[in-house]
Amino acid sequence: MSTETHTHVQGAKHHGGPLIYTANLFALMFLTVVTVAAASFNFGSANVVIALAIASVKAILVGLFFMHLLWDKPVNAIILIAGFLFLGIFLMFDFLDVTSRNNYLPRNMPNMENATPAPDSMNPLKTPAPRPLDPAPAKAEEHK
Amino acid sequence: MSTTLPDIHSHGGHDEHGEHNPYHQHHFATMEQQFDTSKLGMWLFLVTEILLFGGLFVGFGLMQHRYPQQFIEAHEHLKQDIFGRPFPLYGTINTLVLLISSWTMVMGVNAAQTDQKKKTVRYLVLTILLACVFLGIKYVEYSHKFHDGLLPGIFYAHQSEDLIKGTHGYATFFAFYFMMTGLHGIHVLVGIGLLSWLVMRARRGDFSSAYYTPVDLVGLYWHIVDMIWIYLFPLYYLIS
Amino acid sequence: MERAVTSGARIGDRPRPKKNYLNETRGFKSWALTVDHKRIGIMYLVGTLCAFLLGGIFALLVRLTLLTPAHKIFGLQVTAETYNRFFTLHGAVMVFLFIIPSIPGSLTNFVLPLMLGAKDVAFPRLNLASFYLWIVGAVMAVSSMIIGAVDTGWTFYTPYSTTTSGTVTLMTAAVFVLGFSSIFTGLNFIATVHKLRAPGMGWFDMPLFVWGMYSTALIQVLATPVLGITLVLLMLERVFQIGIFDSRIGGDPVLFQHFFWFYSHPAVYIMILPGMAIISELIPTFSRKTIFGYRAIAYASVSLALVSFIVWGHHMFVAGQSQLATVVFSALTFLVAIPSGVKVFNWLCTMYQGNISLETPMLYAISFLMLFAIGGLTGIFLGTLSTDVHLTDTYFVVAHFHYVMMGSTVTAFIGGLYYWWPKMTGRMYSEKWGQVSAVIWFIGFNATFLPQFILGSRGMPRRYYNYLDQFQPLHVFSTVGSWIIGLSLFMSAAVLLASLRKPADAPDNPWGGTTLEWQTSSPPITHNFEDQPVLENEPYDYRPKAVTH
Ligand code: HEM
Ligand SMILES: [Cu+2]
Numbered sequence: 063m064s065t066e067t068h069t070h071v072q073g074a075k076h077h078g079g080p081l082i083y084t085a086n087l088f089a090l091m092f093l094t095v096v097t098v099a100a101a102s103f104n105f106g107s108a109n110v111v112i113a114l115a116i117a118s119v120k121a122i123l124v125g126l127f128f129m130h131l132l133w134d135k136p137v138n139a140i141i142l143i144a145g146f147l148f149l150g151i152f153l154m155f156d157f158l159d160v161t162s163r164n165n166y167l168p169r170n171m172p173n174m175e176n177a178t179p180a181p182d183s184m185n186p187l188k189t190p191a192p193r194p195l196d197p198a199p200a201k202a203e204e205h206k
Numbered sequence: 207m208s209t210t211l212p213d214i215h216s217h218g219g220h221d222e223h224g225e226h227n228p229y230h231q232h233h234f235a236t237m238e239q240q241f242d243t244s245k246l247g248m249w250l251f252l253v254t255e256i257l258l259f260g261g262l263f264v265g266f267g268l269m270q271h272r273y274p275q276q277f278i279e280a281h282e283h284l285k286q287d288i289f290g291r292p293f294p295l296y297g298t299i300n301t302l303v304l305l306i307s308s309w310t311m312v313m314g315v316n317a318a319q320t321d322q323k324k325k326t327v328r329y330l331v332l333t334i335l336l337a338c339v340f341l342g343i344k345y346v347e348y349s350h351k352f353h354d355g356l357l358p359g360i361f362y363a364h365q366s367e368d369l370i371k372g373t374h375g376y377a378t379f380f381a382f383y384f385m386m387t388g389l390h391g392i393h394v395l396v397g398i399g400l401l402s403w404l405v406m407r408a409r410r411g412d413f414s415s416a417y418y419t420p421v422d423l424v425g426l427y428w429h430i431v432d433m434i435w436i437y438l439f440p441l442y443y444l445i446s
Numbered sequence: 447m448e449r450a451v452t453s454g455a456r457i458g459d460r461p462r463p464k465k466n467y468l469n470e471t472r473g474f475k476s477w478a479l480t481v482d483h484k485r486i487g488i489m490y491l492v493g494t495l496c497a498f499l500l501g502g503i504f505a506l507l508v509r510l511t512l513l514t515p516a517h518k519i520f521g522l523q524v525t526a527e528t529y530n531r532f533f534t535l536h537g538a539v540m541v542f543l544f545i546i547p548s549i550p551g552s553l554t555n556f557v558l559p560l561m562l563g564a565k566d567v568a569f570p571r572l573n574l575a576s577f578y579l580w581i582v583g584a585v586m587a588v589s590s591m592i593i594g595a596v597d598t599g600w601t602f603y604t605p606y607s608t609t610t611s612g613t614v615t616l617m618t619a620a621v622f623v624l625g626f627s628s629i630f631t632g633l634n635f636i637a638t639v640h641k642l643r644a645p646g647m648g649w650f651d652m653p654l655f656v657w658g659m660y661s662t663a664l665i666q667v668l669a670t671p672v673l674g675i676t677l678v679l680l681m682l683e684r685v686f687q688i689g690i691f692d693s694r695i696g697g698d699p700v701l702f703q704h705f706f707w708f709y710s711h712p713a714v715y716i717m718i719l720p721g722m723a724i725i726s727e728l729i730p731t732f733s734r735k736t737i738f739g740y741r742a743i744a745y746a747s748v749s750l751a752l753v754s755f756i757v758w759g760h761h762m763f764v765a766g767q768s769q770l771a772t773v774v775f776s777a778l779t780f781l782v783a784i785p786s787g788v789k790v791f792n793w794l795c796t797m798y799q800g801n802i803s804l805e806t807p808m809l810y811a812i813s814f815l816m817l818f819a820i821g822g823l824t825g826i827f828l829g830t831l832s833t834d835v836h837l838t839d840t841y842f843v844v845a846h847f848h849y850v851m852m853g854s855t856v857t858a859f860i861g862g863l864y865y866w867w868p869k870m871t872g873r874m875y876s877e878k879w880g881q882v883s884a885v886i887w888f889i890g891f892n893a894t895f896l897p898q899f900i901l902g903s904r905g906m907p908r909r910y911y912n913y914l915d916q917f918q919p920l921h922v923f924s925t926v927g928s929w930i931i932g933l934s935l936f937m938s939a940a941v942l943l944a945s946l947r948k949p950a951d952a953p954d955n956p957w958g959g960t961t962l963e964w965q966t967s968s969p970p971i972t973h974n975f976e977d978q979p980v981l982e983n984e985p986y987d988y989r990p991k992a993v994t995h
Contacts, residue, residue: 080313087309094301098294101444113440120436128312128429135242137640138249145253148668149260151755156264156704159759159771160271232973233565233642243568243641250633254671261675261705265690268701359686359695374689374696381688385679 077133086127093120229417241419248423252430259389259434266382266441269375276375283356284347284383284443296347297443300340301435307336308432315425318408318418326408326421333428334401337394344391356380386438393431400424462950466872466969481570482972486577487556488870491863493580494552497543500588502932504536509894509928512921517911529911530597537600538617542624543584545855546713549720550631550666551580553862554659556870558635560963560970561653563644563979568637572630579627586620599909601710602677604691604702608684615684618677625670625677628716632666635659644962646981650744653961653985654737657744658723661751665712665719669755673709676702700766707758715754717851719747721818721858722789725811728861729793731959732808733800736986739792746785746792753781763834772831779829786822790815805957806880810861813888814854821849824899839909842902845895853891860887860938867942868952872969875945883937890930897923960986 097116105112126132131139227237234240270277285292314329355363358381370376404424407413413421467484477485510519511532517524524532559567567573590596594613598606607614639660643652680702682688689695691702730737737743759767759775793815802808824846827833837843861884868874897920902908906917913921955964966975 078312078316080316083309083312083316087305090305090308091302094298094305097440097444098298101440110445113444114437117437117440121433124308124429124433124436128308128432129426134245137246141246141249141253142256144668145256145260148755149257149264152260152672152708153264153267155756155759155771155775156268156701157271158774159700159704159767160268160698162768162770163766164768233570239641243637246640247569247572247633247637250636250667254629254633254667257668257671258675261672261679265675265679265701265705268698269690272698273696359682359688361686378689378696381682381686381690385682385688 078127078130082127086123090120090123093123227416229419237416244419244423245426248426252426255393255430256434259386262382262386262389263437263441266386269378269382273375273378276373277379280356280376280379281442281445283351283354294443296343297439300343301439303336303340303343304432304435307333307340308429310336311425311428315418315421318413318421319415321415323408323411323413326413327405330401330405330408330421334398334405337398337401341391341394341398344387351380351384358384383442387442390431390434390438393434397424397428397431400427462872463967463971465971466967467972468872468969470972479574481566481574483555483559483567483570483573484870484970484974486573487552487554490547490551490555490577490580491553493577493584494544494548497539497584498548501536501539501544502935504532504539506928506932508532508536509925511911512913513925514921515912515915515918524911526911527595527597530599530909531591531595533909534596534599535591538587538596538621540851541600541713541717542621543580543587545717545851546628547580547624547631549724549855549859549862550628550635550659550662550716551577553724553859553866554635554655554720555631557866557963558656558659559638559642560869560966560974561656561961562638562642563647563962563975563981564638564642565973565975567634568642569634573634576627576630576634579623579630583620583624583627586616586623590614590616590620601706602680602702603706604680604683604697604699605693607680608687608692615681618681622674622677625674628666629670632663632670635663636667639663644979644981650741651981651984654726654740654743654747655723655961657747658719658726661747662716662719662723664748664751665716665754669709669712669716672705673713676705676709679705700762703762703765704758704767707761708755711758711761712751712754714847714850715750717855718818719750721814721855722747724858724862724865725793725814726789727959727961728807728811728858728865729796730986730988731865731957732805732811733797733802734958734988735796735800736988737792738795738798739788740984740986742788743792746788750782750785753778753785757782757829760829760834763831764838776829776831776834780826782829783822783826786818790819790822804881806875806877806884807861807865807957809881809884810857810864810887813884813891814857814861816888817849817853817857817891821846821853824849837902839907840902841898841906841908844908845898845902848895848898853895857887857891863942864938865957866963867945868956869963869968869970871946872950872952873945873948874952874956875941879937879941883934883941886930886934886937890927890932890934893927893930894924895927897921897927958988960988 093116097113100112100116101109103109125139125142131142229240230237231240234243282292284294284297286295287293288295310329310332314326314333317323317325317329351357355361355365357363357377359377362377362380364370364376401424404421407420467482477489480486507519508529511517511524511529513519517529555567555573559565590613594616596612596614596617597610598614602614602618639652639656679688679690683691683697687695689697691697691699693699726737726743757775757779759771760779763772763776804812824842828837828843828846864875864880898906901917901920901924904917906913950969952968954966954968956968957964962979962981963970965979
């Protein structure tokens with residue numbers, strides 16, 4: 063597997079070059095202007111999406127050209143994508159949780175506000191429950 | 207199941223002219239293998255950076271979800287008054303500065319690859335200067351926040367009608383603002399350190415088309431720092 | 447029969463080289479500044495075993511406290527706070543200082559480059575840095591125990607961890623440092639596997655140990671950074687009250703659990719995958735049979751690593767996450783069982799009709815199979831919502847994760863240590879006493895933890911220092927079991943250390959293994975191989991054949 067080619071120039075070929083890099087810089091600056099401009103309009107919740115989409119295009123440009131991923135061994139790009147992928151997993155499941163926190167009651171459940179309150183004897187805050195785990199010797203009868 | 211052959215790589219590390227590259231490490235068969243390996247290692251490290259920052263991005267997103275109104279109000283304080291309209295002046299300028307520094311960086315790498323030693327030094331120094339400009343602007347921005355008491359957690363001391371102290375969400379916004387831009391700023395500082403080291407070595411004439419690994423790897427690091435800012439900028443300065 | 451042919455154990459088949467990695471250079475500096483993966487492996491081994499000892503002492507103290515419901519050790523009162531510290535230190539030391547770094551840092555560091563036919567890991571200096579970070583982290587963690595106290599449990603749940611007194615900040619900083627140690631190890635192994643395989647060794651010619659460690663390394667690199675940032679947030683919340691985890695100041699405590707388990711569920715696979723990796727070597731070697739389902743095991747390793755990232759919510763079923771998330775995480779949790787099952791069945795099929803010999807490492811491997819089956823299956827109970835609501839935070843969970851972490855990973859670790867000991871030290875140990883230690887280990891382990899399943903299902907909560915009288919018989923059983931475990935470990939230490947007193951006697955290949963580490967001398971020379979090995983056959987080829995040398 064270890065490469066057996068011997069090149070006296072490290073990394074063999076060089077792609078890219080000043081022209082491409084400069085063009086890339088102008089594309090990135092242009093996109094910056096676009097995203098600033100887009101933010102001054104109100105597209106509602108689409109603003110976030112637009113801003114992040116433009117940011118991602120910029121990130122891809124940086125990766126492909128400045129970081130040479132376009133010409134590199136694919137494994138490096140795969141590593142980068144894996145990073146974003148796992149971050150996406152993290153983000154997705156967290157949002158799955160927080161966006162569905164309060165709507166778990168089934169539709170046909172009686173409105174809790176009008177429900178008859180439970181008797182105090184069932185309310186652990188009002189009736190201190192027996193604390194069998196207290197240091198005080200737990201009496202055997204208690205657990206019969 | 208396996209046999210041994212005479213060391214077929216005994217000539218590894220020597221180029222066709224039979225010279226030994228002084229940077230060649232003994233456990234790699236060839237210089238190219240060594241370069242590829244270093245690069246792979248750097249990419250793996252960059253991914254850990256992405257996930258480190260990523261945790262903060264996720265935290266920011268979730269807290270914004272929790273306090274949407276407060277985050278919008280707080281974020282207005284990252285803007286400046288330009289011709290009577292709020293505009294994220296510092297943020298925008300810094301974005302452009304970092305982008306240009308990424309360009310000087312990649313030009314420096316290119317110069318190293320093509321044996322242009324003077325140019326290498328020049329581009330690296332330029333990159334350092336731009337990084338300093340970035341940090342200078344950050345300093346101005348931070349001192350405004352300090353002055354206004356827009357600080358994280360227990361330090362939050364804003365005295366005015368809006369963003370009343372004690373309301374949940376405001377201090378959290380600025381906590382994230384300082385954590386994320388601060389961590390990013392630390393990375394810029396580290397970058398300046400690394401770039402200075404490169405300048406020193408480049409002036410000594412260490413780098414050439416036969417060996418430029420450190421320039422390339424620091425370049426990758428520098429671009430990741432830029433990439434993170436590319437996401438920080440809209441999230442903090444633009445979205446409302 | 448086959449054994450005599452494939453085994454390299456023929457005396458005199460190659461003269462033992464005078465110089466090896468142990469005696470080539472001498473003195474403290476030659477160790478402290480070494481970049482040799484084998485020496486770093488040895489140092490990691492010594493370090494993590496010290497941590498194991500420390501964690502073990504706290505474990506015995508926990509068990510002693512629970513010997514009676516009166517929470518006394520030899521008549522001395524143990525307060526609730528002291529007990530909290532006992533189990534916190536036990537858990538934190540075992541998890542962060544022992545299980546996570548031990549197999550990667552010690553055995554893998556030693557063996558992985560040898561298995562690949564490489565001269566070293568990809569980044570030798572980073573390897574040493576990882577070890578020193580471990581030292582720094584260990585010193586910080588231990589000093590946080592000495593100068594103060596940590597009573598949060600190894601999970602550092604908020605808001606308790608942000609409000610309790612004590613040296614929680616120092617402890618979390620320690621774990622942060624240890625995280626980077628772990629990242630560097632993983633990063634190194636990934637690069638090594640990608641780039642330093644011997645000529646002719648394709649991905650599917652690698653030993654399965656390497657596949658297991660590669661999967662582990664993926665998790666180390668992809669999950670640990672999130673732990674790092676979680677701990678930073680926790681420290682900032684504690685010190686500056688930034689308002690993210692503490693609901694008093696507007697935070698969301700459940701968020702902490704998301705952050706924590708996003709790392710820590712994958713982290714349990716940082717713990718078990720290395721164990722499985724070792725077992726994949728022991729079973730074919732001592733069954734003299736080609737591994738059954740090579741590719742299935744390789745893919746199962748990687749898919750376990752990937753699946754481990756999407757199930758973390760099963761630790762939060764009753765913590766206040768949404769019901770939708772709960773159901774989704776429960777369903778996904780069952781996925782984990784598939785690759786685990788694939789592995790177990792492939793190991794069993796490897797043994798089937800094999801020429802099994804019950805040397806010490808194999809006895810540990812067989813214990814692993816039984817204990818992992820119990821640990822994995824009880825995981826299914828816990829992943830099932832309706833049962834977990836009853837079992838969560840009880841001794842059932844304690845028993846579950848001890849069956850997987852200790853019964854499986856530590857068992858495999860000890861087995862692996864016995865297996866590679868001759869390679870690492872050049873010495874054979876007393877086989878008979880090794881076998882005895884394995885049997886005692888198995889008995890002691892089950893005596894300690896089987897009763898805990900029963901305790902838990904009857905309602906004994908975890909992390910309490912006293913209990914109802916009716917639980918006492920099972921607790922006594924469990925505590926006595928912990929002494930048996932201690933005895934077995936003591937025996938293992940004695941058996942292995944005793945072997946160091948005699949001159950080097952181990953042949954290059956005492957077990958007749960087929961992977962490359964057995965092709966070099968015992969102990970190996972500093973650069974591992976005299977000549978660059980070249981791979982010709984697939985791994986685990988035990989077919990009889992003519993003498994190759
Ligand atoms: C078939 C595979 C497995 C399944 C389905 C599974 C499932 C679970 C579930 C659902 C819990 C949460 C129980 C609760 O807190 O109520 C749990 C806890 C735990 N599991 Fe597993 N598990 C599996 C394998 C493993 C392995 C291989 C390890 C480690 C090597 C492990 C280590 C742990 C630990 C440490 C905890 C408790 C953490 C704590 O709260 O302190 N599990 N497991
Ligand atoms: Cu889990």
